[in-house]
Amino acid sequence: MSNTIKVSVWRGxxxxxxxxxxxxxxxxxxxxxxxxxxxxxxxxxxxYRFACRVGVCGSCAMTVNGRPRWTCRTHVDKVATDGTLQxxxxxxxxxxxxxxxxxxxxxxxxxxxEGKFHPTKSRDDDFDMVLPDDPKRKQASQGxxxxxxxxxxxxxxxxxxxxxxxxxAALNRAWTLVNDVRDGGNAERIAAVSGDGxxxxxxxxxxxxxxxxxxxxPTHSIAGLKRAVAKSALKGIFGGDD
Amino acid sequence: MPSAGIETKLxxxxxxxxxxxxxxxxxxxxxxxxxxxxxLSAGEIISRVSGNVAWLMFYSVFVIAVAVHAxxxxxxxxxxxxxxxxxxTYFVMAVLCLVILSMGFRTVVGLYNAGGV
Amino acid sequence: xxxxxxxxxxxxxxxxxxxxxxxxxxxxxxVHFYVLGMAIESATRLDGFLSxxxxxxxxxxxxxxxxxxxxxxxxxxxxxxxxxxxxxxxSKTAVAIGTGIALVVGLTFLLNVR
Numbered sequence: 001m002s003n004t005i006k007v008s009v010w011r012g013x014x015x016x017x018x019x020x021x022x023x024x025x026x027x028x029x030x031x032x033x034x035x036x037x038x039x040x041x042x043x044x045x046x047x048y049r050f051a052c053r054v055g056v057c058g059s060c061a062m063t064v065n066g067r068p069r070w071t072c073r074t075h076v077d078k079v080a081t082d083g084t085l086q087x088x089x090x091x092x093x094x095x096x097x098x099x100x101x102x103x104x105x106x107x108x109x110x111x112x113x114e115g116k117f118h119p120t121k122s123r124d125d126d127f128d129m130v131l132p133d134d135p136k137r138k139q140a141s142q143g144x145x146x147x148x149x150x151x152x153x154x155x156x157x158x159x160x161x162x163x164x165x166x167x168x169a170a171l172n173r174a175w176t177l178v179n180d181v182r183d184g185g186n187a188e189r190i191a192a193v194s195g196d197g198x199x200x201x202x203x204x205x206x207x208x209x210x211x212x213x214x215x216x217x218p219t220h221s222i223a224g225l226k227r228a229v230a231k232s233a234l235k236g237i238f239g240g241d242d
Numbered sequence: 243m244p245s246a247g248i249e250t251k252l253x254x255x256x257x258x259x260x261x262x263x264x265x266x267x268x269x270x271x272x273x274x275x276x277x278x279x280x281x282l283s284a285g286e287i288i289s290r291v292s293g294n295v296a297w298l299m300f301y302s303v304f305v306i307a308v309a310v311h312a313x314x315x316x317x318x319x320x321x322x323x324x325x326x327x328x329x330x331t332y333f334v335m336a337v338l339c340l341v342i343l344s345m346g347f348r349t350v351v352g353l354y355n356a357g358g359v
Numbered sequence: 360x361x362x363x364x365x366x367x368x369x370x371x372x373x374x375x376x377x378x379x380x381x382x383x384x385x386x387x388x389x390v391h392f393y394v395l396g397m398a399i400e401s402a403t404r405l406d407g408f409l410s411x412x413x414x415x416x417x418x419x420x421x422x423x424x425x426x427x428x429x430x431x432x433x434x435x436x437x438x439x440x441x442x443x444x445x446x447x448x449x450s451k452t453a454v455a456i457g458t459g460i461a462l463v464v465g466l467t468f469l470l471n472v473r
Binding site for chain 3: 065066067068091154155157203204205206207209210211217219220223224226227
């Protein structure tokens with residue numbers, strides 16, 4: 001292990017350039033440690049975002065050597081195979097400054113996909129029974145651990161090609177709610193994800209699956225939505241309630 | 243509820259035609275490999291399909307499924323990878339569909355009638 | 360500013376293969392109909408064309424078309440299994456098997472064509 005590592009860090013906004021830094025190597029050093037070292041010891045004007053440092057909050061995602069990652073859970077040893085690091089903001093989002101990107105569009109799309117809970121009961125009603133081995137509960141469980149870090153959104157080519165596309169995280173969230181028996185918003189949700197930027201724009205390239213730090217498969221959640229939307233559209237054509 | 247978006251409808255059509263094509267292409271590939279053994283000739287093609295209602299039906303379904311499937315896919319590519327406007331990509335889709343239908347049926351019906359039946 | 364490392368994985372390359380094969384097949388279809396249409400006008404005209412195709416280069420191009428068709432078929436079946444049945448297991452293996460089948464079909468064509 002050499003004593004320092006060469007790091008190229010994106011500076012600026014959409015227009016900008018990479019700036020090189022030399023950072024001392026440490027055992028078990030994460031990419032977030034490296035960025036923090038630069039900000040505290042070399043250039044205090046470097047902007048980046050983090051909170052928990054342990055993979056819970058999902059705010060430190062950046063592009064590291066060409067791939068979107070949580071910097072807090074990425075060891076330098078693992079990614080700097082040739083002894084260099086290149087760190088830039090997440091793809092597909094506006095850059096606020098340096099490594100911090102504007103997540104507004106990402107979270108707006110969660111809302112646009114009806115990725116929010118529509119309650120159906122009051123405190124006077126009894127609890128819903130949701131058994132662990134219920135098929136719908138199982139479907140929901142496969143996507144429910146998402147913490148909204150934006151890694152999948154940055155890894156998705158369809159997001160890049162189609163600005164209206166809701167993206168893997170928002171659609172995954174919608175699918176978990178489609179399978180939530182307590183939720184009453186499915187009619188709106190199915191309509192929300194069946195628009196031109198909806199679930200059918202996905203080509204199952206699985207960049208999201210490949211990069212999701214929580215090992216979720218948004219592709220499969222989106223496939224579930226495709227089936228649900230198609231079913232509902234066919235019902236619309238051939239009659240039937242819903 | 244509001245009707246599904248046009249992309250949803252196109253997706254349904256593309257998957258439905260894909261399911262039909264799945265069968266057609268398997269038959270087509272097998273037939274290609276059988277037909278090319280010993281060389282291909284116009285006489286051989288005509289003697290197989292001319293006057294044969296089963297092949298007429300098969301190739302008619304095949305042509306229709308292709309005419310649905312391919313233009314939708316080409317439109318998606320144009321939308322995502324070129325600067326063409328949506329109205330222009332619809333136009334290309336419609337033209338390609340008509341070209342495949344007209345050329346396809348001209349060929350399929352022509353071969354069915356070939357050989358002086 | 361836009362590194363592309365995120366694309367280097369099996370499903371992305373499978374997507375590229377599906378898109379490229381689909382586009383090339385769509386372009387080839389009108390040509391295919393045009394050539395077959397020659398037989399309607401006169402069998403000798405098609406036979407003349409077929410004898411022109413009797414060169415190693417054209418045979419190779421034909422083999423490529425067969426591989427593209429078979430690859431688009433297996434890729435499409437894999438995608439529909441994912442979309443309609445939600446198959447999760449061995450997804451990358453399915454990419455490999457599908458591509459393998461396409462190559463085997465192409466080889467079978469090459470061994471039988473004359």
